[in-house]
Amino acid sequence: MKQLKSIFLLPALALLLLITSSRPLSAQGFLRAAGKEIVDGAGRSVLLRGMGLGGWMLQEPYMLQLSGAAINQADIRKKIEALIGHDRTVQFYDAWLTNFCRKTDIDSLAAWGFNSIRLPMHYNLFTLPVDEEPVTGKQTWLPKGFQLVDTLLSWCRSNHIYLILDLHAAPGGQGADRAISDRDTTKPSLWQSSANRAKTIALWKQLATRYANEPWIGGYDLINETNWGFQDPADKNGCAEATNAPLRQLLVDITAAIRTVDRNHLIFLEANCWGNNYKGILPAWDSNLAISFHKYWNDNNQGSIQQFIDMREQYKIPVWMGESGENSNSWFRSAISLLERNDIGWAWWPLKKMGMNNPFQVQSNDGYRALVAYWKGQGSKPSASDAFSALMELAASTRTERTIYHADVIDAMFRQVTRPEARPFALNHIGREAMLFAVNYDIGPLGEAYFSMDSANYRVSTGKDIPWNRGWTYRNDGIDIETCTDTASNGFQVDGLKSSEWLQYTVYAAQTGVYDLQVRVKSPAAATLALIVNQSAASRLDLAHGTSGWTSGRIPRISLRKGENKIRLAATSGELSLSYLQFTRQAGMPAGTN
Secondary structure: OOOOOOOOHHHHHHHHHHOOOOOOOOOOOOOEEEOOEEEOOOOOEOOOEEEEOOOOOOOOHHHHOOEOOEOOHHHHHHHHHHHHOHHHHHHHHHHHHHHHOOHHHHHHHHHHOOOEEEEEEEHHHOEOOHHHOOOOOOOOEOHHHHHHHHHHHHHHHHOOOEEEEEEEEOOOOOEOOHHHHOOOOOOOOHHHOHHHHHHHHHHHHHHHHHHOOOOOEEEEEOOOOOEOOOOOOOOOOOOOOOOOHHHHHHHHHHHHHHHOOOOOOOEEEEEHHHHOEOOOOOOOOOOOEEEEEEEOOOOOOHHHOHHHHHHHHHHOOOEEEEEEEOOOHHHHHHHHHHHHHOOOEEEEEOOEEOOOOOOEEOOOOHHHHHHHHHHOOOOOOOOHHHHHHHHHHHHHHOOHHHOEEOHHHHHHHOHHHHOOOOEOOOOOEEOOEEEEEHHHOOEOOEOOOEEOOOOOOOHHHHOOOOOOOOOOOOOOOOOOEEEOOOOOOOOEEEEEEEOOOEEEEEEEEOOOEEEEEEEEEEOOOOEEEEEEEOOEEEEEEEEOOOOOOOEEEEEEEEEEOOEEEEEEEEEEEOEEEEEEEEEEEOOOOOOOOO
16 A cells, blocks of 8 residues: 655654653643642643554454454454464564554654543553462562553653553453453453452552652543443443442442552543443542543534533533544544533544554555455465464554554644644645646545545444445545556545535646646546636536546646645536546646636
8 A cells, every 4th residue: 555645744753853852851740630620730721632552452353454353352362373373472462562652653642732642451461360360369460561551651751741541451351342351251251250350459559559659640541441231231331221330339449449559640430331321430439530431423512522511510520531533534623623612631542553544554464464364264274474474564564654644634633623724635736737646635624625425424323334435545534535546546546526525626836827637537427527716616527428437538728826726626416536637737828818
């Protein structure tokens, strides 16, 4: 896959160069709850803007294109070990942990404007499972997890970023959603085993002992996304749970253990039903707590978050949106705008995975694709050496410099929230001739840079699972983009531009003049494409009978002024695919000539 290139890549990299060790390293005291706000040590309100490091300490199958092939990380590891053996599997996971998160990742987050990181932790990097403990009831502490946190914390400290520790996979597993908690259903869950709960409490006390005096630890997120039917097993995700008594009791017990060694740190609570069913959880039992909720695939209106605002008012406790993402740029911008209008901090998910709707996209390789095909029953079994090589290449590909950087995602999360105007995605300079790739339409919000009928997935609110980009490549807007093999293509095409949908391009003409425009286009049936230049209708391209393949349609005598011009291509009927636009200035013809 070709690298996504954008003029927004250069400023981001330039910002990284400004981050040096000369920055002051002291935090402004510990984050804490002050009534309805999260404040720093000086009492100043802090709006957390964070990113979750999903996929690092805990692999979820979808992040590795293994949906339908593996249930959880344990299943992934079992399949890997069956192919390459125990020792090589250990080698792969060591390489994964080494490569996936490095200082350059944290430097990048700071450069973009993030001030916090949520670290999803798997308990098995810190302690043994209860059934593997040499002495029943005793806790064995493993150095690996603590060392990883220490190193990450040093990078956060140097970048003035708060690190929030999140127990994402608790001993035994805290939910019916096995991928999230890496639960083994052949063993007792967190809720079915007092030993698992004791280990969870002991782990948090150990972490709190280690980091009690560290101000760049932003807080402790005790249990991620419990989804469990305590009263009714048929309510397997706990969304109808009325009391949540076992969850509340464990949260109280963990808090008590932490407070024996650490009176400093803010504690984040997550409820049942993936963090959103708070029935029976409140009122608070500690003066330094915050509510955390998660938000996925629902409407971005006031009603979607009002219950948490009401809790903030009723109990005078801060609210944090601790996890969201996995949607379109349009949804990202809208959600963050909503949250910040209501003074609610947030943490997005995740920083990197296989997929284009996150800042860094991990690239696959031929060997790994063959491995996935085998696991899905669609290909032959690879040799142990080929499988190991593919997995080690995959681990190396998680390094930031080998990922695809999606500047459009970061732009939607930060710049577009406060400055919603469209900006050029690429530097489109037009001299005597110029070619513009259709997928390089402007960067900006829906209705400013482009318009699409399907711009986000709202399936939780609507019950309809609608993809916003059917090609799942190149950009994360509501424009369908597919790979393309057309002549002179950059490897991608706009696919299926429907009636009323449009794309805007900011172009810079070297001089005022009249230009011919060739549009590389195809359509399965009759279609019409309108051209609008600087908000004035200019011309249109009619495909009366459709095309069987790519064709170049000519729109003659387009007047462009010197400098910046805004050009829109709008489908007014039918459905079209676009590869590129080719401008040619007509020699000796002044602007306005017909």
